[in-house]
Amino acid sequence: MHIFDKYTRAGVQWERILQNGRQAVSMATQSRKKPETLYKILMISSEMVPFAKTGGLADVVGSLPRELAKLGHDVRVVIPRYYSIDPARWGLQPVLGSMGVWMGGALEWCMVYEKKMEDGVTVYFVEHNGFFGRNGLYHDAAMNDFLDNPRRFGFLSRAGLQVAVDTGFAPDVVHVHDWQSAAATAYLKTWFWDNPFLGKSASVLTIHNAAYQGIYPKHHFDYLGLGWNTFHADAFETFDYINLLKGGIWFADLVNTVSPGYAREITTPHGGFGLAPYLSNKGNSFYGILNGVDYGDWSPEVDRHIPASFSAEDLTGKAACKEALQKRFGLEVNPRLPLFAAIGRFVDQKGYHLLAPAIERALQEMQIQFVILGSGDPGLQELFGNMPARYPGRAGSFIGYNVELSHLIEAGADFFVMPSLYEPCGLNQLYSLRYGTLPIVHATGGLDDTVENYNEATGDGTGFKFWHPTVEGLYYTIGWANSTWWDRPQHVKKMITNAMSRDYSWDRSTAEYITAYEKAIANKKAYDSWPR
Ligand code: ADP
Numbered sequence: 001m002h003i004f005d006k007y008t009r010a011g012v013q014w015e016r017i018l019q020n021g022r023q024a025v026s027m028a029t030q031s032r033k034k035p036e037t038l039y040k041i042l043m044i045s046s047e048m049v050p051f052a053k054t055g056g057l058a059d060v061v062g063s064l065p066r067e068l069a070k071l072g073h074d075v076r077v078v079i080p081r082y083y084s085i086d087p088a089r090w091g092l093q094p095v096l097g098s099m100g101v102w103m104g105g106a107l108e109w110c111m112v113y114e115k116k117m118e119d120g121v122t123v124y125f126v127e128h129n130g131f132f133g134r135n136g137l138y139h140d141a142a143m144n145d146f147l148d149n150p151r152r153f154g155f156l157s158r159a160g161l162q163v164a165v166d167t168g169f170a171p172d173v174v175h176v177h178d179w180q181s182a183a184a185t186a187y188l189k190t191w192f193w194d195n196p197f198l199g200k201s202a203s204v205l206t207i208h209n210a211a212y213q214g215i216y217p218k219h220h221f222d223y224l225g226l227g228w229n230t231f232h233a234d235a236f237e238t239f240d241y242i243n244l245l246k247g248g249i250w251f252a253d254l255v256n257t258v259s260p261g262y263a264r265e266i267t268t269p270h271g272g273f274g275l276a277p278y279l280s281n282k283g284n285s286f287y288g289i290l291n292g293v294d295y296g297d298w299s300p301e302v303d304r305h306i307p308a309s310f311s312a313e314d315l316t317g318k319a320a321c322k323e324a325l326q327k328r329f330g331l332e333v334n335p336r337l338p339l340f341a342a343i344g345r346f347v348d349q350k351g352y353h354l355l356a357p358a359i360e361r362a363l364q365e366m367q368i369q370f371v372i373l374g375s376g377d378p379g380l381q382e383l384f385g386n387m388p389a390r391y392p393g394r395a396g397s398f399i400g401y402n403v404e405l406s407h408l409i410e411a412g413a414d415f416f417v418m419p420s421l422y423e424p425c426g427l428n429q430l431y432s433l434r435y436g437t438l439p440i441v442h443a444t445g446g447l448d449d450t451v452e453n454y455n456e457a458t459g460d461g462t463g464f465k466f467w468h469p470t471v472e473g474l475y476y477t478i479g480w481a482n483s484t485w486w487d488r489p490q491h492v493k494k495m496i497t498n499a500m501s502r503d504y505s506w507d508r509s510t511a512e513y514i515t516a517y518e519k520a521i522a523n524k525k526a527y528d529s530w531p532r
């Protein structure tokens with residue numbers, strides 16, 4: 001099929017993806033009540049909370065295995081033993097003294113540590129000093145990508161499977177995440193197709209962000225040992241480069257991403273960063289499953305980082321948090337002024353280049369306060385960094401990473417701004433809802449899925465949305481929230497109650513993943529039954 005034929009098919013996939021999502025949710029609700037079958041699940045990932053994190057991927061791999069284990073599933077996770085993961089500090093036990101991993105024509109030796117987590121999950125750490133014995137996960141301190149990344153993560157993908165074989169674990173499902181472990185889906189169907197431990201394993205690939213695909217020069221391909229017959233446009237090849245994520249999509253028995261909205265967007269021609277046709281080709285084996293929130297960490301009732309706890313029934317603690325936040329950032333302590341906030345990485349995706357001029361204008365024209373926490377782009381760091389000097393008592397900023405402040409901001413602010421150009425799922429808007437901090441979001445991906453737009457006639461909704469990611473679009477939406485604050489306080493109150501009642505816990509998402517595993521297993525059985 002020609003690539004453009006696939007594009008035209010992308011549109012008709014929309015409805016199908018939506019339907020699949022709905023079907024998955026309803027099936028998931030049934031399976032949540034009583035897990036019929038218990039599965040053996042092997043996850044391979046480059047990140048996992050609490051051991052190594054650069055983004056949302058780590059949160060998911062930190063939470064989902066635990067939730068699955070709670071239901072009785074046997075979950076093992078393989079991650080690299082990065083230099084920063086100290087075996088003594090984490091109490092890691094050596095489990096495989098030397099494990100041989102065949103790459104293309106080369107046998108790599110490594111060792112494997114194990115940690116049995118209290119929640120029942122077993123984590124394996126692959127130690128290979130040549131690949132992981134350095135600072136940084138993907139790049140050095142100057143943000144230069146490590147040149148051997150395709151080898152490092154090709155090796156991780158292959159080694160993760162070898163851990164299963166060498167520990168005698170025969171998973172029903174191998175669940176991999178993003179380009180870093182995507183190649184495991186291909187190894188399963190090539191090298192391990194008749195392996196006694198892995199020959200029957202189905203594979204699921206979760207895409208946390210389609211912008212990062214693992215695109216590298218093809219001279220690394222021999223090392224990966226995947227065979228040049230997989231280096232074609234439907235699998236590992238993109239304009240004569242290796243594309244690890246695309247190859248994973250081709251070989252996986254099921255692919256999902258982290259929200260139904262983002263699944264829809266990345267199958268449209270302008271979404272998906274070139275992956276749209278390949279995702280569309282997966283038919284009903286591609287859809288979105290929303291990430292869950294760890295409410296044990298992110299709930300105003302139990303949050304350890306905030307000065308006062310609160311709930312939807314009693315918001316007194318929220319007022320105390322707002323006061324603490326105003327003091328912390330040197331703002332005028334005044335409960336009447338609406339406090340807008342933002343937290344995140346200053347990268348193009350997050351839309352802070354729209355926020356900077358929009359909030360600047362709002363600060364000049366409206367009676368509002370603003371705080372921001374984040375780091376990244378040097379220009380934005382400077383701009384937000386000197387905002388407090390330009391708007392004393394009205395604007396506050398912290399340039400850097402600070403977990404405690406992120407909790408205080410979520411709890412103490414009134415509105416939370418997320419102008420992301422695209423957002424696969426987004427966590428901060430989910431936290432905001434829980435803390436009664438009304439999100440102001442660009443209606444895209446997971447933001448569109450999880451925030452309900454304010455209805456000025458009835459006061460319904462959980463936040464404020466805008467559809468055009470422009471400075472004006474954002475500015476006027478900030479204005480809309482501001483006028484609602486002053487003119488319709490009863491609506492603000494109602495929306496806070498609405499927002500705090502929404503449930504984005506892992507319960508729901510976990511059940512949906514189990515349904516996905518079932519579908520992947522069925523797909524694998526069908527694949528195995530094809531005549532060869
Ligand atoms: P992404 O994974 O694309 O960065 P998400 O919204 O899914 O975006 O998750 C971001 C997570 O990182 C949230 O938990 C957020 O609170 C946290 N975070 C981002 N920047 C900072 C920061 N500067 N300080 C503390 N936490 C931060």
